Amino acid sequence: MTARVEHTDVGAYALGLLEEEDREAFEAHLLLCGGCRAELSDLAGVASALNGIGPVREEPPPVPGPAIDLLRRKRAADRRTRRGTFVIGMAAAVTLVAGGLTVGTQLSGGGAAQVAQDHAGHVGQGPAEQFYADGRPIAGKGVDGVSGGLVVESKGWGTHAALKLAGVKGPLECELISVGKSGERRVMTGWSVPPAGYGVPGSPDPLYMHGGSATPLKEIDHFEVVTSTGKRLLTVRI
Structure with a gap:
């Protein structure tokens, strides 16, 4: 990934201000x-109100308004201010990507549980559920009544x-791990x-996550x- 990715790029992405290389890198982020x-x-x-074009879109609006221009100038100034700490930030980002660390493991406290609940499909289909529904699921082999699968x-x-x-019933802390042919685990x-829990009596909705x-x-x-105790709940072979 050659483009610079920062958490503060969220606003620029939502308003369609990122250049193509930065946009593609941020979507991977x-x-x-x-x-x-x-x-x-x-x-x-916010993006809808500023642009007047409905939901968030990937391409920039044809004629940005004064508010968009102001945000673009502010973002450029912020980038100049952050230039001194860019190398340290990128080193941390590379470490996270190399370890495959995502979603719940980057959140603390109740954040991970909230992300899990958001992906459970209580209101429409979240991105993980949609991707799963549109793909070709590979069924996994579970233990103790656990079931599930992956779309990759x-x-x-x-x-x-x-x-x-x-x-699966809680309380539990879980991780999805890829196991390489070399034995490397990420x-x-x-x-x-x-x-x-999820997908059990009283809580019938399954859990959808992606990483x-x-x-x-x-x-x-x-x-x-x-x-978190090392117990394997589900194995999916490809």
């Missing part, structure tokens, strides 16, 4: 950052996967399971859902 996805959702209404796709930066998980995403691994799809042997 969104897969690995639950905080940016949540902020992008919050900014949808190869990306330039590695592997993107959407998980469906049911039959955490793709992490989340908290509330006491009510990414820096390991290319052709080099992955299988995927695992494991708890």
